[in-house]
Amino acid sequence: MDGLNDLKMEKLADELKRGALHPRNLIQQCNKQVDRIESAINALNRETFDRAVARIDEWQYDPARPFSGIPYVQKDNICTTGIATDCSSMILQGFVPPYAATVDARALQAGFRLIGKSNMDEFSMGSSTEYSAWGPTMNPWDTGRVPGGSSGGSAAAVASGMAPLAFGSDTGGSVRQPAAFCGCVGLRPTYGRVSRWGLIAFASSLDQIGPITNTVRDAAHALMVIEGPDEFDSTLVQRPKENYFETIENGMSDLRVGVLDVSFADWVDTRVKESFEKNVAWFDGHAKSLQEISIKSFDMILAAYYIIAPAEVSSNLARFDGIQYGPSVDLKEEGKEVDENTAADLMDFYRKNRGQGFGPEVTRRIMLGTFALSSGYYDAYYQRAQKVRSRLRAEMDKLWTDVDVIISPTSPTPPFMLESATVDPYEMYQADRFVLMQAMAGCPAISVNGGWTEIDDDGVTKLVKSKRRNCFGKYTKRLPIGLQLTTAPFMEGNLLRAARTFEREHV
Amino acid sequence: MKLKESDMPQITDDVIARVIELARLDPLAPGMAMHKHHLSRILEHFKVLSKVTVEGIDPTIHINPTPISLRDDKVLNWLSQEEALANTRVRTDEFFRAPSIHDEGD
Known part of the structure; x- marks a missing residue:
């Protein structure tokens, strides 16, 4: 391991197979990297290296489980048996799930070794990982900037060489945007391809779990591990696993590419536009055809998403009241006065536990969702937003x-500075404008690195041709810019093939 | 049918107070005044929804057209009582403990 983005699952699996590497040493290397940089990055809510090396001396290479022994990081809203899972929220502090999410169980069955739970925006609500009760995660490429969110801890962990694989959840871009900000690959599968069982719900009609890796091929491997039928998620489309490697190296000369026209958009940073134009030119030479497309509903998506998702939040988070899990205020004892740490009655108990347990963004979205669902406003906001969703689909x-x-x-922008978007929540929401339509329409999408931009003390300055391979200790002032590919539902084969073709010539 | 922006409901202090009550949030919690301000500003932007034509369009119920699949209705070995109670802070023997829903005079 000699630098950022050097941990690749396939490469490591090959070394394990050849006997050139033992999982014990690999996990120790990851542990050293975490010890070296975690205090500056804050990617992990907790480390689980002790578990990762349990019975490691008994490990033997198994061709049926080629990734056995490879470390991974799990987002802290995905349940892990016996390991605290708190969604970076005070209200779930100390919650230890008695069961594992299907995704986590499948990763463990495949032999992956869990080394930590990653930091995130509280209950996945945010685009910068600054809305965490345990403090923000920093971008490994520039610690003065955000790693994106909400799966910022997962992306930062992969980008900084802590692990070759981390899982995130993507409700409205929470896998793809942090992957783009950290120079990784982030895959959002089709809604209904990957089981949501054990994922602590944010917005159930939008949530999907996806991998963050350093290569498209690794993302495909990870998807093949976690997808497939699961009787515990009734919204899952019961389909057998696919083998994406039958076509992933076949190029994309048969694929027709649509280019979302962003030239008009004054809210898109010029360096992003410039990078995207270069990417478009490349596709022009490699795809079957290229055509500009526009989506009529595009300008309505942000508003519709930020009505529908908070509406589901207000319902899904209603159960967090301090009774079954998490900290709670005390019950009033006879003859004693009620104060801020004591509840007078049941309603007071709910109000105080939820008031003290939820952070600002979660509180805001609960309020927004409650408003949209309440009598007198339902038709104008929620119902209308769901019709916009149908129109978009x-x-x-x-x-x-x-x-x-x-x-x-x-x-729309390269990674932005810490604290620059938390003053005005609506500004933060705008960071999601390219990643919402896929979530709203149930389409799969992937973010790959589309270019690098150099920065100076004044901020972003100019595009540069490629990244300098470096580790965090050899800091270079370059920031990644993401390119997103989207396909029709359940067309991940084409998605991964196109992304891999692009990646092969650019990374 | 398109709506006029002026047809979109206005956000008043009474509305905010009702939302806080419905959501079981604490009106005295720090930052609540800021949330009111942000909520008003966000909803002002979301009036853009009034401009879209949605006549004849059904609202989305489920994003995938395939039917929801249900597992067999059978008893499984699930959480033990101890496991279910393991994460609570306040319990009484084998029960969750919560404030009474009755007034003292009931």
Whole structure:
């Protein structure tokens, strides 16, 4: 391991197979990297290296489980048996799940070794990992900047060489945007491809679990581990696993590419536009055809998403009241006065536990969602937002008859400075503008690195040709810019093939 | 049908107070005044929804057209009582403990 982005699952699996590497040494290397940089990055809510090396001396290479022994990081909203899972929230502090999420169980069955739970925006609500009760995660490429969110801890862990694989959850871009900000690959599978069992719900009609890795091939391997039928998620489309490696290296000369026109958008950073134009030019030479597309509902998506998702939040988070799990205020004792740490009655108990347990963004979204669902406002906001969602889905279904892949930037800006977007929540929401339509329409999408931009003390300055391979200790002032590819639902084969073709010539 | 922006409901202090009550949040919690301000500003932006034509469009119920699949209705070995109670801070013997829902005079 000699630098950022050097931990690749396939490469490590090959070394394990050849006997050139033992999982014990690999996990020790990851542990050293965590010890070296975690205090500056804050990617992990807790480390589980002790568990990762349990019975490691008995490990033997097993061709049926080629990734056995490889470390991974799990987002802290995905349940892990016997390991605290708190969604970076005070209200779940100390919660230890008695069962594992399907995704985690499958990773463990495949032999992966869990080394930690990653930091995140509280209950996945945020785009910078600053809304964590345990403090923000920093971007490994520039610790004055955010890693994106909400799966910022997962992306930072992979980008900084803590592990070759981390899982995140993507409700409205929470895997893809942090992957873009950290120079990684982030995959959001089709809604219904990966079981949500054991994922602590944010917005159930939008949530999907996806991998963050350093290569597209690793993302494909990880998807093949976690996908497939699961009787515990009734919204899962019961399909057998696919083998993406039958086609992943076949190029994309048969794929029609649609380009989302961003030239008009004054909210897109010029360096992002410049990077995207270069990416478009590359696709022009490699795809079957290239055509500009526009999505009529595009300007409505942000508003519709930020009505629908908070509405589901207000319902899903209603159960957090301090009774079954998490800290709580004391019950009033007879003859004693009520204060801020004591509840007078049941309603007071709910109010105080939820008031003290939820952070600002979660509180805001609960309020927003409660408002949208309340009598008198339901039709104008929630119902209307769900109709906009139907309109978007129909529009995109029609689009898939003309193109096979849509490309767009992942984020309107490069990674932004810490604390620069938390003053005005609406500013933060705008960071999600390219990653919401996939979530709303149930489409799979992937973010890969689309370029690098150099920064100076005044901020972003100019595009540079490639990253300098470096570890965190040899800091270089370059920031990644993400490129996003999207396909029709359940067309991950095409998605991974196109992304791999691009990656092969760019990374 | 398109709505006029002026047709979109206005956010008043009474509305905010009702939302806080419905959501079981603490009106005295720090930052609540800031949330009111942000909520008003966010909803002002979301009036853009009034401009979209949605006549004849059904709201999304489920994003995938495939039917929801249910597992067999059978008894499984699930959490023990101790496991279910393991994460609570306040318990009485084998029960969760919570404030009474009855007034003292009941």
